[in-house]
Amino acid sequence: MGRNRWHFVLLIFLIFLLIASLGESRQREPNESYAARRQALRARVDGPVVLFGYTGREDASPSYVFQQEENFYYLTGHNEEGAALLLVPEPPAGRRWDGPQEILFLPPRNTTAERWNGPRLAAEDPDAVARTGVAAVRPFAELEGELKRLAAVFPRFYTLLPRENEAGYPHTRIWQDWLKTRLRNAHLADLRATLGAMRQVKMPTELRRLEKAIEVSIDAHLAAMHMLRPGLYEYQVAARMEYVHKLAGCERTGYAPIVGTGFNSTVLHYNQLGRRIETGDIVVLDVGAQCDGYVADITRTLPADGTFSPRQREIYEIVLGAQNAALAALKPGMRLSRSGPNSLHQIAYDYINSHGTDRQGRTLGRYFIHGLGHHIGLNVHDAGDPSRPLEPGMVVTIEPGIYIPEENLGVRIEDIVLITEDGYQLLTARLPRTAEAIEQEMARPQADPACTPNEIVACLRTPAPASIIVVLPRAPLAGTSLPSGNSSGRLLRSEPRSEP
Ligand SMILES: [Mn+2]
Numbered sequence: 001m002g003r004n005r006w007h008f009v010l011l012i013f014l015i016f017l018l019i020a021s022l023g024e025s026r027q028r029e030p031n032e033s034y035a036a037r038r039q040a041l042r043a044r045v046d047g048p049v050v051l052f053g054y055t056g057r058e059d060a061s062p063s064y065v066f067q068q069e070e071n072f073y074y075l076t077g078h079n080e081e082g083a084a085l086l087l088v089p090e091p092p093a094g095r096r097w098d099g100p101q102e103i104l105f106l107p108p109r110n111t112t113a114e115r116w117n118g119p120r121l122a123a124e125d126p127d128a129v130a131r132t133g134v135a136a137v138r139p140f141a142e143l144e145g146e147l148k149r150l151a152a153v154f155p156r157f158y159t160l161l162p163r164e165n166e167a168g169y170p171h172t173r174i175w176q177d178w179l180k181t182r183l184r185n186a187h188l189a190d191l192r193a194t195l196g197a198m199r200q201v202k203m204p205t206e207l208r209r210l211e212k213a214i215e216v217s218i219d220a221h222l223a224a225m226h227m228l229r230p231g232l233y234e235y236q237v238a239a240r241m242e243y244v245h246k247l248a249g250c251e252r253t254g255y256a257p258i259v260g261t262g263f264n265s266t267v268l269h270y271n272q273l274g275r276r277i278e279t280g281d282i283v284v285l286d287v288g289a290q291c292d293g294y295v296a297d298i299t300r301t302l303p304a305d306g307t308f309s310p311r312q313r314e315i316y317e318i319v320l321g322a323q324n325a326a327l328a329a330l331k332p333g334m335r336l337s338r339s340g341p342n343s344l345h346q347i348a349y350d351y352i353n354s355h356g357t358d359r360q361g362r363t364l365g366r367y368f369i370h371g372l373g374h375h376i377g378l379n380v381h382d383a384g385d386p387s388r389p390l391e392p393g394m395v396v397t398i399e400p401g402i403y404i405p406e407e408n409l410g411v412r413i414e415d416i417v418l419i420t421e422d423g424y425q426l427l428t429a430r431l432p433r434t435a436e437a438i439e440q441e442m443a444r445p446q447a448d449p450a451c452t453p454n455e456i457v458a459c460l461r462t463p464a465p466a467s468i469i470v471v472l473p474r475a476p477l478a479g480t481s482l483p484s485g486n487s488s489g490r491l492l493r494s495e496p497r498s499e500p
Helices: 003-022 031-042 070-076 111-117 128-132 140-151 171-182 192-200 204-227 234-247 262-266 310-328 344-353 435-443 453-459 466-471
Strands: 049-052 084-087 102-106 136-139 156-159 187-190 258-261 282-286 289-291 299-303 395-398 401-404 409-412 415-419 424-426
Touching (some): 031 192, 049 070, 070 084, 070 192, 084 140, 136 140, 204 289, 234 258, 258 262, 262 409, 299 409, 299 435, 310 344, 310 395, 310 435
Parallel strands (some): 156 187
Antiparallel strands (some): 258 282, 401 409
16 A cells, blocks of 8 residues: 555544544534524414523433433524523514514523533623524523513413423423413413424435434444454444444434344344354344434344345345335325324335244234334434324434344344435435345455545544454554554554454
């Protein structure tokens, strides 16, 4: 390999490091996108909307990194603690409201806290309106007075109300109680369904962020395909994939990574990742990145040693056939619901249940135990009515699966589609999906320096920790030291799959 080539690789790597360091704060959409969504929401309600961001005290874990409440983020792009949003629609006939139509309320500046946590936007900042794009930015302490003035104009207010058996920190209950003590005579209506319906149809600026999460997640899956072999542990494959996410500037995984081998391939939300991958195993990888708030959700099922066994291939082909059957019917008006009119799930189920059998000769429909798909967006299982007929601009997963515990055989294939006017666009088309394409990708010689820009992260490998080196003895390749004499920054390409 020539010196110039390595200079180029080093340059690309440094650019990625730069992007990764910039990626610490999310890339917001343009202010106009958030403003358009606030305007659309105002047009759908007959009373003021009050929403609260997270305070940063929702999680006591030392590893917690603040992440805004999704609906609040969707309407503001504001990713800091302790804010509130007030939207005021047109008043009822005969009533008047002279105040702003939208106000972002921010907590008072705390210079001591900023020494620990960094600068925060405050209402007194002269550029607060320009930075947020919200018409008025005020101190949080003024929210209560505005609410009381609005209560004289509007009988009904909208906010997020708690759901039955809501898990986790009781954010909505706390703020519902806070509002009830301040708006004693007003009716509080739930905004969840309205916001969910809006969030299901993506704006172009949201699609760009989803596409980034999808492209990075595809790179991670390709890296896993190139790395996978018996002897690795599940957590090492997951670590490789998270490394690709983070190096590309994505802030976290969108959900706990699932790398399940053997019996674990049949456990839907397996996340312990402690098992050694053995020869002949099937491995389910359900791993997706969160980038700028938006989450990808992709699953591939791989043979540990690069070739599906006949039985693994048989089950794989049935799941793929079910996915293709659902895709063939995918267009606006179809639904993800398990049954009823236009059910895509029914199509996938019928395919699975009419192909192949288990060891007892029974049909396989009983082993397809989860839904066919779901919306993705700011949440991996995104907001909104999951049975709503599909519309252009929606982004959903199509993910049939067969899980036969007594055979230690689970297969799931999960792809992401954008619903279009007359069908769909497969956003994960770059990732091998057929058994043959997967085997070819896994067999691709990794010493080959032909990396496309999209794959550059997957093609590079930084020095591994000692524990990985024990399991992954590597033969140094000729010419892999950096020309700069930087001994600590040793860059090695992935070694060939067939090691001596
Ligand atoms: Mn999924």
